[in-house]
Amino acid sequence: METDLKTETLDIEGMTCASCASFVEKSLARTPGVQRAMVNFATEKATIDYLPAQATPATLRQAVVQAGYGVLERAPDTSAADRQAEIDQQKAHAYQQLRRRFWVAAGLALIIMPLSMLMLWPAAMQRINMQWLNYGLLLLTLPVLLYSGREFYTSAWNGFRHRAANMDTLIAVGTGAAFLYSLAATVVPEFFRSRGLTPEVYYDTTATIIALILLGKVLELRAKTQTSAAMKALIGLQAKTARVVRPGGQELDVPIEQVQLGDLVVVRPGEKVATDGLIEEGHSAVDEAMLTGESLPVEKKAGDPVFGATLNKTGSFRFRVTKVGADTMLAQIVKLVEDAQGSRAPIQRLADKVSAIFVPTVVVIAILTFVLWFDLAPIETRLPLALVNFVAVLIIACPCALGLATPTAIMVSTGKGAEHGVLIRNAEALEKAYQVNTVLLDKTGTITRGEPAVTDFVPAAGQDAARLLQLVAAVERQSEHPLAAAVVRYAEAQQAASAPATGFRAIEGQGAEATVNGQAVLIGNSRLLDEAGIVLPVAVRQQADALLTQAKTVLYVAVAGQAAGLIGVADTVRDTSVAAIRRLQSMGLEVVMMTGDNPQTAAQVARQVGITRYFAEVLPGGKAGKVKELQAEGRIVAMVGDGINDAPALAQADIGLAMGGGTDVAMEAAGITLMRSDLQGVVTAIELSRQTIRTIKQNLFFAFLYNSLGIPIAAGLLYPVFGWLLSPMLAAGAMALSSVSVLTNSLRLRGFTPLKP
Amino acid sequence: MDTVEIIVTLVGVALAGFVLWYFFFSARQTASAVSSVSGVQEVDITVKGGYSPDVIEVERGKPVQLSFYRDEENSCSEELLMPDFHIRRDLPAFKTTLVELLPQQAGTFPFTCGMGLLRGSLVVK
Numbered sequence: 001m002e003t004d005l006k007t008e009t010l011d012i013e014g015m016t017c018a019s020c021a022s023f024v025e026k027s028l029a030r031t032p033g034v035q036r037a038m039v040n041f042a043t044e045k046a047t048i049d050y051l052p053a054q055a056t057p058a059t060l061r062q063a064v065v066q067a068g069y070g071v072l073e074r075a076p077d078t079s080a081a082d083r084q085a086e087i088d089q090q091k092a093h094a095y096q097q098l099r100r101r102f103w104v105a106a107g108l109a110l111i112i113m114p115l116s117m118l119m120l121w122p123a124a125m126q127r128i129n130m131q132w133l134n135y136g137l138l139l140l141t142l143p144v145l146l147y148s149g150r151e152f153y154t155s156a157w158n159g160f161r162h163r164a165a166n167m168d169t170l171i172a173v174g175t176g177a178a179f180l181y182s183l184a185a186t187v188v189p190e191f192f193r194s195r196g197l198t199p200e201v202y203y204d205t206t207a208t209i210i211a212l213i214l215l216g217k218v219l220e221l222r223a224k225t226q227t228s229a230a231m232k233a234l235i236g237l238q239a240k241t242a243r244v245v246r247p248g249g250q251e252l253d254v255p256i257e258q259v260q261l262g263d264l265v266v267v268r269p270g271e272k273v274a275t276d277g278l279i280e281e282g283h284s285a286v287d288e289a290m291l292t293g294e295s296l297p298v299e300k301k302a303g304d305p306v307f308g309a310t311l312n313k314t315g316s317f318r319f320r321v322t323k324v325g326a327d328t329m330l331a332q333i334v335k336l337v338e339d340a341q342g343s344r345a346p347i348q349r350l351a352d353k354v355s356a357i358f359v360p361t362v363v364v365i366a367i368l369t370f371v372l373w374f375d376l377a378p379i380e381t382r383l384p385l386a387l388v389n390f391v392a393v394l395i396i397a398c399p400c401a402l403g404l405a406t407p408t409a410i411m412v413s414t415g416k417g418a419e420h421g422v423l424i425r426n427a428e429a430l431e432k433a434y435q436v437n438t439v440l441l442d443k444t445g446t447i448t449r450g451e452p453a454v455t456d457f458v459p460a461a462g463q464d465a466a467r468l469l470q471l472v473a474a475v476e477r478q479s480e481h482p483l484a485a486a487v488v489r490y491a492e493a494q495q496a497a498s499a500p501a502t503g504f505r506a507i508e509g510q511g512a513e514a515t516v517n518g519q520a521v522l523i524g525n526s527r528l529l530d531e532a533g534i535v536l537p538v539a540v541r542q543q544a545d546a547l548l549t550q551a552k553t554v555l556y557v558a559v560a561g562q563a564a565g566l567i568g569v570a571d572t573v574r575d576t577s578v579a580a581i582r583r584l585q586s587m588g589l590e591v592v593m594m595t596g597d598n599p600q601t602a603a604q605v606a607r608q609v610g611i612t613r614y615f616a617e618v619l620p621g622g623k624a625g626k627v628k629e630l631q632a633e634g635r636i637v638a639m640v641g642d643g644i645n646d647a648p649a650l651a652q653a654d655i656g657l658a659m660g661g662g663t664d665v666a667m668e669a670a671g672i673t674l675m676r677s678d679l680q681g682v683v684t685a686i687e688l689s690r691q692t693i694r695t696i697k698q699n700l701f702f703a704f705l706y707n708s709l710g711i712p713i714a715a716g717l718l719y720p721v722f723g724w725l726l727s728p729m730l731a732a733g734a735m736a737l738s739s740v741s742v743l744t745n746s747l748r749l750r751g752f753t754p755l756k757p
Numbered sequence: 758m759d760t761v762e763i764i765v766t767l768v769g770v771a772l773a774g775f776v777l778w779y780f781f782f783s784a785r786q787t788a789s790a791v792s793s794v795s796g797v798q799e800v801d802i803t804v805k806g807g808y809s810p811d812v813i814e815v816e817r818g819k820p821v822q823l824s825f826y827r828d829e830e831n832s833c834s835e836e837l838l839m840p841d842f843h844i845r846r847d848l849p850a851f852k853t854t855l856v857e858l859l860p861q862q863a864g865t866f867p868f869t870c871g872m873g874l875l876r877g878s879l880v881v882k
Contacts, residue, residue, distance in 0.1 A: 013797060013820065013857075070797065072857070087847045094830065094850075155831040158806020159875070163780055166806070166833045166874040217832070342838060342845030355873035360780035364773040371769035375762045403872025407838075407845075426843060 005035060007261055008057050010046045012039065013070035020069065027067035031055055034063075044072075084235055095221050102218050105148035105211035109204070112140050116204035134186040137203040145179060149210040165359035167398050173363065174394035175209050178202040178728065181387055200384055202391075202728075209395055209732040216736025220400070223743040226750070227408050230415025231341070234334055237290050237309040242274030243267070245318065263321045267312045275308040275321055276328045282317030286310050291329060292675040293421025293684075293754075336423050336673075340414040341407075345427035347696055348406040351703070355399050362397040362711070366390050369715040385716075388728060392714035396731035397707060400739035405699035408746035413692040416752050421675035422685045423660075429671030432655040433689035438635040439584055439682065440627060442649075443595035443602070445642035446659060447581075447609055447679065448571040452483055454490035456547055456568030460540050463564050469496040472557055472567070474516040475523055478504035483555065484512070486569055487523075511555070522558040523567075534558045540566060551601035578609050580679035585610070587686065590635075594618050594626050623649035640682055657682055684754035695749055699742045706738045787812040790821060797822050802877070804837075804848060805829045808868070811877035817863050821879075823856045836871030839879070 015021055021039040024046060028037035033054025039046045048060055061071045115137060118124045145153075149171075156172035159165055185192055185199035192199040241253045245264040259265070259275055267273055273286065285297035288310045297313045300306060306319050307329045325331065344352070373386035410427045417424050424430050444450050459465045473491035476484040478501055501521075504514040510531070511524015522532055526544070529536065536544070536556070540563050547554050547568040555567040581591050593614035595602045602616035615626050623641075627649050630637045639646070639653030650656030650670045658670035659677050674681035714731055718724040758766075788810035790798035798821045803809050805828040815821050827834060827848040837846045842858045860866075860881040867878045 087849055090849050094832065151831055155806055155829070155833055158829060158831070159833075160806070162805075162807025162809060162811065162875075163783060163785070164807035164811075164875045165780055166870075167872070168831065168833060221832070338845065339843040342840065342843045344838070344840040352869075352873050356876060357781070359874060360776050363776050367769050367773045367776070371766050374765045374769075375758065399874065400872060403874065407871065 005049050006052045008048045011072035012044050012046050013072040024064055024067050024069055027063045031063040098218055101148040102214035105144045105214055108140050108144050109207040109211040112137055112204050112207045134201050138186050141203040141207050144207045144210050167400055169359055170394045171213055174391045175206045178391050179206045205728050208729045212732040212736050219740045226747055227411040230419050239272040239274045259324055261321055264318055266318050268316045269314055271312050273306045273308055273310045276323035277306055277319035277321045279304050279317050279319045282315055284315030284317050285313045287313055294676045337414050337418045340424050340426050341411050343426035345406055345431045347431055351402050355403055358399045366393040369393050389716045391728040392726045392731045395728050396710040396714045396735055398735040401703035401742045404739055404742050405703050406696050408743055409692055409695045412746050412749040413688055417688050420684050420754055422681055423673040425671050430689050430692055433686055434693040435636050436638040438590045438630055438637045440592045440637055440639045442641040442646055443593055446640055447577045448573050452486040452569045453572045454486055455570045458543050459565040460563055468565055470499050471516045471521050474499040474501040475512055475514040475521050479512050483569055519560045523555055526556055529556050529558055534563055536563050551604055573608055576678050576680050580683050581609050583683045620645045624652040627652040699745055785812050786810045789814040803828050804834045807875050808877035814880045817860055817881050820859050824853050826853045834870050834875055839868040841866040
């Protein structure tokens with residue numbers, strides 16, 4: 001039976017040429033049960049129609065492997081969610097462990113500290129045997145070192161073997177040195193005394209540093225999990241099941257990963273749309289805020305696309321599945337955001353360079369600090385001073401803050417952008433959007449709706465407007481012309497009564513005619529009326545001329561052989577355009593318009609939206625040239641277009657913003673894709689970029705400042721002047737705070753809300 | 758300057774020199790990718806305090822599959838970044854994470870941990 005045929009799409013791996021594709025195709029075609037196999041070399045996908053009774057997805061995979069190629073287990077959304085869940089679980093476990101290690105260290109440090117202070121109290125000193133106290137402190141410090149701090153030492157050792165130095169290297173060397181010195185002072189105090197030194201111990205330093213650094217890590221991990229919150233929310237939106245209509249008409253709930261292309265899926269009010277498809281029957285309002293950021297539900301009827309993870313509000317409908325798994329809009333958005341989070345902003349370059357050489361350099365500075373103090377300090381204190389400053393340099397110089405400065409801000413802001421329907425391709429795009437000073441808008445489809453709408457409905461003298469609209473709508477409902485659709489939309493918005501039309505006839509290039517309520521109705525251009533021998537009264541002709549000078553298309557209506565009225569149709573400006581353009585201008589940006597229309601229409605629209613500079617009669621091929629023209633003036637140009645014929649201009653601009661309108665996420669030419677067809681998205685994108693780059697700059701400033709001040713102070717540079725030395729414990733506290741403060745600063749971006757005009 | 762000071766100074770300078778040489782100038786472990794039957798260039802990388810191998814040679818235009826096995830729980834290596842390929846991955850501990858990419862241009866492309874301290878590079882020929 002034909003209906004039993006199933007379709008499977010496999011991602012093929014390892015094809016290097018077109019002949020590989022035919023090889024895989026042949027292997028698949030030979031597999032029993034396969035009716036048709038098609039392999040596309042460019043997309044690396046195989047589409048196979050097969051009889052489920054004779055073949056299974058597993059045997060199909062096997063056939064591909066037998067041909068010498070691989071099947072890529074492309075993670076569908078559900079497995080992205082699963083993978084995320086697994087990683088989350090592991091992170092939660094690591095967090096618990098880290099907390100436990102911190103509490104052990106903190107608890108012991110709280111005992112070790114006062115015990116170490118005893119030596120400052122002469123009365124107590126006389127009663128206590130110092131030797132025994134030191135051994136007691138040693139025993140208390142060992143668990144901190146071996147349990148709580150163990151990771152630092154293993155990590156430093158593993159890194160050392162790989163000739164890589166990480167932040168643990170610094171902590172391990174610092175606390176290790178303090179501990180080993182104390183150990184020697186505990187076990188062989190005579191060695192120190194014989195050289196005129198007091199055998200001081202630094203167990204409190206060791207334990208407190210470890211406790212403080214672990215505290216920093218606990219706070220850091222907690223903050224870090226919040227940076228990807230938006231992404232997790234996005235992945236979690238995916239529906240788990242779909243109600244599929246079986247060929248017999250029976251409805252069945254199936255797990256989302258079993259939904260196939262071509263399945264018919266039912267969606268009831270209040271349910272999530274399971275995957276992407278086209279509505280076949282029914283209508284409803286769908287909340288697409290999760291994908292587009294648009295807060296108002298969108299009306300959907302038969303023939304309209306619906307997207308997985310959106311929320312069905314009012315009605316119930318059935319849709320045919322057109323995309324599953326990684327091809328769905330949601331999966332593409334997730335992928336795009338993930339890609340952006342993996343990219344690095346040019347602003348990060350310096351920090352990257354510094355990070356790469358940072359740790360070994362700090363170790364060298366610490367060694368030299370030790371040597372200098374040892375050589376220059378008075379002989380009786382030179383060893384302890386050299387040691388304390390050596391440890392302080394190592395501990396304060398944590399490159400974490402530097403490493404976290406950019407990526408955390410990018411993670412929060414790209415996630416935030418996706419939440420508001422602004423998809424940022426990479427960190428570089430974010431940085432470019434920040435520098436922009438000129439916004440070039442393509443008129444059609446960007447400032448305007450890009451589809452005709454009725455702007456004027458002018459009944460001739462003596463005509464009843466409501467009745468005329470009813471007649472007109474009756475005829476136009478039969479027509480498929482875009483102008484007719486505009487008239488029908490207008491009539492529906494005016495709630496015109498409906499009437500049956502008979503004898504409909506479309507007259508090519510002129511208009512249409514039909515009989516409504518027994519009266520012949522003609523709608524079309526002036527030639528249609530001319531050829532029907534209908535004479536336009538002077539008043540009507542004057543009104544038509546007025547509409548024409550406003551660059552509108554005029555439809556003439558005749559009823560029962562008499563001119564009955566005019567309809568002015570034009571591409572209308574979106575409701576939000578004026579406010580968004582004003583907002584952009586108030587942000588200090590110059591807004592320029594570009595259109596293929598004649599200068600008259602261009603001037604009209606420009607005036608309407610408050611733009612002073614515009615380019616008219618720009619051919620599609622000349623758009624990129626206009627971008628170049630602006631760039632030649634030294635401007636940094638953001639080009640906003642609807643992405644279809646604007647690709648070269650989007651690519652030429654310093655930053656391209658494509659208005660996806662929810663049709664095609666993968667817009668290669670644009671750095672930023674706006675999911676909603678609304679200029680407000682441009683405001684959101686630029687505002688988000690400004691806030692993000694500002695945050696990154698603050699982060700980098702603090703990180704650099706912290707290290708460039710912290711290291712010399714720890715090394716004792718201020719000692720000759722003020723007699724200041726940095727206690728290693730203070731250094732540990734400062735270090736714990738540095739990365740946490742950078743993270744907290746990045747997390748402030750979570751509070752970003754797009755500016756409303 | 759007494760003898761101890763001279764010894765400490767000499768040892769310190771020598772140690773500093775060693776650190777610089779060891780981390781910046783010593784030879785790296787290089788590995789070339791092995792092409793599988795299907796034409797995919799496969800490389801296994803162990804992540805433990807660093808990447809071994811840390812310099813990976815692959816050919817241009819052929820798909821590359823890097824298998825990162827993270828052999829530790831230490832948080833330093835939990836993230837992998839390959840900025841030139843727009844890849845950011847979490848590497849779960851004691852698990853293998855596959856990273857696929859298609860190098861189109863020749864050059865040296867670094868990969869690092871989340872903070873840029875552990876470093877390796879993909880050399881595309």
